[in-house]
Amino acid sequence: MADTLHFLPAKMGRAGEDVALQLEAAIIDERIQPGQSLPSERDLQAEFKTGRGVIREAMRALQQKGLIEIRKGAKGGAFVKQVEVAKASESLALFLKQQDVDPDYLVEFRESMDRTITILAVARGDGKEKRKLEKEALKLAALIEEDVPDMERLVEMDRNLNIRLAQMSGNPIFEWLMRAVQLGFSSHDHALYEDPEYRRETVANWLETTRQITADEPMKALSSIGRHYILLRNRLAEKGGDVSVEKAGDVPRANG
Amino acid sequence: MADTLHFLPAKMGRAGEDVALQLEAAIIDERIQPGQSLPSERDLQAEFKTGRGVIREAMRALQQKGLIEIRKGAKGGAFVKQVEVAKASESLALFLKQQDVDPDYLVEFRESMDRTITILAVARGDGKEKRKLEKEALKLAALIEEDVPDMERLVEMDRNLNIRLAQMSGNPIFEWLMRAVQLGFSSHDHALYEDPEYRRETVANWLETTRQITADEPMKALSSIGRHYILLRNRLAEKGGDVSVEKAGDVPRANG
DNA sequence: TAAAAACAAAATATCGTACCAATCAAGCTG
DNA sequence: CAGCTTGATTGGTACGATATTTTGTTTTTA
Numbered sequence: 369m370a371d372t373l374h375f376l377p378a379k380m381g382r383a384g385e386d387v388a389l390q391l392e393a394a395i396i397d398e399r400i401q402p403g404q405s406l407p408s409e410r411d412l413q414a415e416f417k418t419g420r421g422v423i424r425e426a427m428r429a430l431q432q433k434g435l436i437e438i439r440k441g442a443k444g445g446a447f448v449k450q451v452e453v454a455k456a457s458e459s460l461a462l463f464l465k466q467q468d469v470d471p472d473y474l475v476e477f478r479e480s481m482d483r484t485i486t487i488l489a490v491a492r493g494d495g496k497e498k499r500k501l502e503k504e505a506l507k508l509a510a511l512i513e514e515d516v517p518d519m520e521r522l523v524e525m526d527r528n529l530n531i532r533l534a535q536m537s538g539n540p541i542f543e544w545l546m547r548a549v550q551l552g553f554s555s556h557d558h559a560l561y562e563d564p565e566y567r568r569e570t571v572a573n574w575l576e577t578t579r580q581i582t583a584d585e586p587m588k589a590l591s592s593i594g595r596h597y598i599l600l601r602n603r604l605a606e607k608g609g610d611v612s613v614e615k616a617g618d619v620p621r622a623n624g
Numbered sequence: 625m626a627d628t629l630h631f632l633p634a635k636m637g638r639a640g641e642d643v644a645l646q647l648e649a650a651i652i653d654e655r656i657q658p659g660q661s662l663p664s665e666r667d668l669q670a671e672f673k674t675g676r677g678v679i680r681e682a683m684r685a686l687q688q689k690g691l692i693e694i695r696k697g698a699k700g701g702a703f704v705k706q707v708e709v710a711k712a713s714e715s716l717a718l719f720l721k722q723q724d725v726d727p728d729y730l731v732e733f734r735e736s737m738d739r740t741i742t743i744l745a746v747a748r749g750d751g752k753e754k755r756k757l758e759k760e761a762l763k764l765a766a767l768i769e770e771d772v773p774d775m776e777r778l779v780e781m782d783r784n785l786n787i788r789l790a791q792m793s794g795n796p797i798f799e800w801l802m803r804a805v806q807l808g809f810s811s812h813d814h815a816l817y818e819d820p821e822y823r824r825e826t827v828a829n830w831l832e833t834t835r836q837i838t839a840d841e842p843m844k845a846l847s848s849i850g851r852h853y854i855l856l857r858n859r860l861a862e863k864g865g866d867v868s869v870e871k872a873g874d875v876p877r878a879n880g
Numbered sequence: 881t882a883a884a885a886a887c888a889a890a891a892t893a894t895c896g897t898a899c900c901a902a903t904c905a906a907g908c909t910g
Numbered sequence: 911c912a913g914c915t916t917g918a919t920t921g922g923t924a925c926g927a928t929a930t931t932t933t934g935t936t937t938t939t940a
Contacts, residue, residue: 383922384684396721408892419923421677424894425684428640432685433718441931442891456719460712460804462689465652469796477797480740540725541733544716545801639895664919675896680921697904700919 377417384425387416391426395435395448406436406446453540457547464552471604474553479597481545485537486577486593490586493536501532502578509571522561523554529574533581559603566603573599633673643672643682651691651704661701662692713804727860730809735853737801738786741793742833742849746842749792757792758834760785765827778817783810785830789837815859822859829855 375390394400407415412423427446430436434455436446493501508525511517527550534546560570573596580589631650634642650656663671668679683702686692690711692702720730749757764781767773783806790802816826829852836845 396718410892421680421924422922424677425681427893428681429684429688432688433715435718438893439931440893440929442889443932444892444930451719451722453719456715459689459707459715462652462691463707463709463712463800464797466707467796467800473795473797476795484736484740539729539732540720540723541716541729544719548712666919675894677895677897683920694920695904696902696920698918699905700903702920 375412375415383416383418383422384429387412387418387422387426388429390416391430392433392435395430400448402448402450404448406448408445453544454547457544457551460544460548461551464548471556474549475556475597475600475604478549479593481542481549482533482593482596483590485534485542485546486581486589487586488537488539488542489533490581490584490589492538493581495582497532497536498578498582501529501536502575502582504529504532505571505574505578509575512567512571517561517567519558519561522567523558526557526561526570526574527554529578556600556604559607560600563603566599569599570596631668631671634678639672639674639678640681640685643668643674643678644685646672647682647686648689648691651686656704658704658706661703664701709800709804710807713807716804717808727812728857730805731812731853731856731860734805735849737798737805738789738849738852739846741790741798741802742837742845743842744793744795744798745789746837746840746845748794749837751838753788753792754834754838757785757788758831758838760788761827761830761834765831768823768827773817773823775814775817778823779810779814782813782817782826782830785834812856812860815863816856819859822855825855826852 375387375394391406400406406412409420409423409427413420416423427436427438430446431438434451435449437449438444438446489498504525508522508529511522511525530550531543531546534543537543561567573592577589577592577596580586580592631643631646634640634646647662656662662668665676665679665683669676672679683692683694686702687694690707691705693705694700694702719725745754760781764778764785767778767781786806787799787802790799793799817823829848833845833848833852836842836848
């Protein structure tokens with residue numbers, strides 16, 4: 369527990385926000401280190417001289433930001449966390465989802481991002497990472513041999529390949545972007561895997577791309593990336609305009 | 625008010641999250657349109673068959689995500705908002721700050737984005753836009769002739785040039801990204817304009833870049849962009865590590 | 881006797897309700 | 911038309927009850 373912390377009584381009128389801001393400031397200034405816990409709800413209540421509801425609202429806001437993790441029970445409480453890149457991506461994904469952006473623009477954007485990431489990954493990824501990536505692509509290839517491939521699983525593996533590649537770029541900002549895009553718009557890739565012919569070609573393309581990356585052949589890898597986007601554009605054109613951005617129906621629900 | 629909305633009773637144990645998720649889904653799904661308001665807290669309480677505290681926590685989470693805006697008083701309530709790009713920017717800034725990400729990565733990211741944008745802008749921007757851009761660069765050049773240039777104004781014009789260029793790419797995603805980056809991380813550019821020598825070179829470089837764009841010379845424009853980032857990197861190296869990403873202290877505060 | 885299992889207790893977050901305060905818009909009144 | 915009143919809504923506080931997890935203790939078992 370982090371003692372010797374002192375806060376001002378919460379301001380009336382918008383107490384919850386005030387509490388949240390003071391706590392956030394304390395965390396960001398590293399007056400409370402990651403891993404440490406904030407005082408218990410009741411203690412905070414006393415510290416801020418306010419009701420517990422206010423404290424709880426503030427906690428919820430910080431939790432939502434990914435700054436704290438709340439554990440119940442004895443020795444429970446609010447523990448300061450390192451913000452994960454996945455959490456940071458959520459808010460961009462949310463923004464992207466709300467704008468209904470023309471799929472063409474999205475594809476264009478993704479292609480440009482993919483190309484940069486690929487170049488960086490070839491240059492910076494170490495051999496082990498590269499071989500691991502190639503192995504993942506092989507696993508994907510094995511999966512489509514089945515008669516009735518599990519679509520969800522396929523799309524998830526595709527997503528993971530993309531994120532892994534972004535990680536190999538070594539630049540966390542690209543990982544952030546890639547995750548956001550994958551969070552918001554995986555429906556396009558879904559389209560690629562629906563059709564057996566495209567599915568086959570897409571996976572073959574993944575194999576080729578990862579192989580060229582392992583072989584330290586950036587230009588050939590780029591060429592392969594280009595092929596991927598040719599496939600994607602053709603597929604989207606075939607399907608017509610009915611592949612719009614994902615609706616929120618797929619937001620994970622807490623209860624069944 | 626959006627009536628005829630139906631929600632499931634909140635699940636025990638993590639009711640707040642459940643409520644937040646259901647509401648978020650309804651918003652993203654556009655079952656509730658931006659501008660419309662959610663039912664009042666008490667109505668939601670009845671709908672979800674839960675206590676008011678739970679509803680308020682959920683509201684706070686949604687508010688924190690930027691999905692709703694809460695107004696007090698008569699005709700008050702929770703109004704669905706368009707998520708602002710600033711939210712995504714904030715959350716990225718928080719992540720980079722907490723993880724202590726090297727500013728070099730940001731520069732690298734910006735350079736790659738700038739290059740793509742420039743190519744697209746040359747290809748898609750019409751002559752009028754390009755000349756307008758060049759004129760803005762000229763205005764910037766005029767400004768640094770003064771003995772004591774207004775730094776704020778300089779940085780703002782630089783920002784506007786960047787955003788205008790992003791707009792000319794014709795792809796809204798690049799514009800959003802550019803805005804997000806400019807919002808949270810313009811301190812680097814500030815560094816470029818502090819030193820008289822760098823200031824002069826930076827502005828000269830802007831002139832060159834915009835000129836090449838107007839002349840439909842993408843490769844020369846790229847070359848010029850490259851020069852910009854050489855300047856920026858040199859400047860940052862000179863200044864040492866003290867130019868970190870913006871503190872979260874500049875996050876807009878709701879109450880004074 | 882020592883290890884393992886079962887049980888009780890304490891600390892903590894979570895949930896529900898009731899009540900009052902502050903705020904704001906619209907309508908009423910003089 | 912200025913000022914007051916009223917109704918609707920969110921904001922804040924208090925208290926009690928419940929669920930969950932850890933911890934310590936006791937009992938059982940090998």
